[in-house]
Amino acid sequence: MSRALNKVMLIGNVGKQPELKHTPSGIPVAHFRLATSESWRDKDGNFAEHTDWHTIVAWRSLAEIVMKIVHKGTRIFVEGKLRTRKFEDKNNVKRFYVEIIADNILLLDNKRFSRDNSENHTDADNVNDDYDFDYDNQNDSAFGNFNNDDELLY
Numbered sequence: 238m239s240r241a242l243n244k245v246m247l248i249g250n251v252g253k254q255p256e257l258k259h260t261p262s263g264i265p266v267a268h269f270r271l272a273t274s275e276s277w278r279d280k281d282g283n284f285a286e287h288t289d290w291h292t293i294v295a296w297r298s299l300a301e302i303v304m305k306i307v308h309k310g311t312r313i314f315v316e317g318k319l320r321t322r323k324f325e326d327k328n329n330v331k332r333f334y335v336e337i338i339a340d341n342i343l344l345l346d347n348k349r350f351s352r353d354n355s356e357n358h359t360d361a362d363n364v365n366d367d368y369d370f371d372y373d374n375q376n377d378s379a380f381g382n383f384n385n386d387d388e389l390l391y
Contacts, residue, residue, distance in 0.1 A: 243318040245337050247291060248345065249273035251311045255303050267300035268336075269293055269307065271315060293317070295339045306344060314343040 255269035271293050276286040293315055295303045307313060317339040326332050 245315070245317050245319055247271060247273050247315045247337065249291070249313070249315075251307055251309055251313065252290065254309050255307050257300060257304050265297060265300040267295045267303040269303070271313070271337075292334065292336045293339055293342075294320075294336045295342065299339060299342065303339075303342065307342065311344065312346040314341075314345055315339050316341040 249271040252270040252272050255267045257265060257267050259265055269292075271291045272288050273291065274286055274288040276284060279285045315337060317337045320336050320338045321333055322336055323331055323333045
């Protein structure tokens with residue numbers, strides 16, 4: 238019997254303040270955007286860089302911890318799994334987004350308790366503006382097909 242593996246490990250910088258929502262049954266869910274970048278020299282020797290933006294989702298007690306210690310600009314390590322979520326946008330078009338469901342989050346810098354209250358604009362402000370984070374209008378099964386709240390514990 239073959240088993241599948243769904244494991245993601247990222248190191249990056251948080252692009253926006255995390256947001257906290259609750260499922261209809263009251264389960265806390267935090268989400269935030271994480272930037273990961275890679276750089277290289279192109280064939281002409283010029284520096285090139287590519288940044289990917291990831292949506293990170295944390296559940297239950299991890300969500301509450303995220304809201305206390307993860308802030309815009311924080312450098313973190315995230316370990317989790319990929320999850321595809323579908324929803325209808327405001328134009329009733331079905332959309333699919335890939336999220337990383339966090340199992341572990343580690344702070345990698347010394348800014349752990351400082352908040353970035355600046356009004357600096359980042360690319361994260363423009364990524365997936367139509368993304369539906371309205372957890373109130375979805376049932377809990379949309380977040381991993383769990384049968385009850387106890388199965389959501391991390």
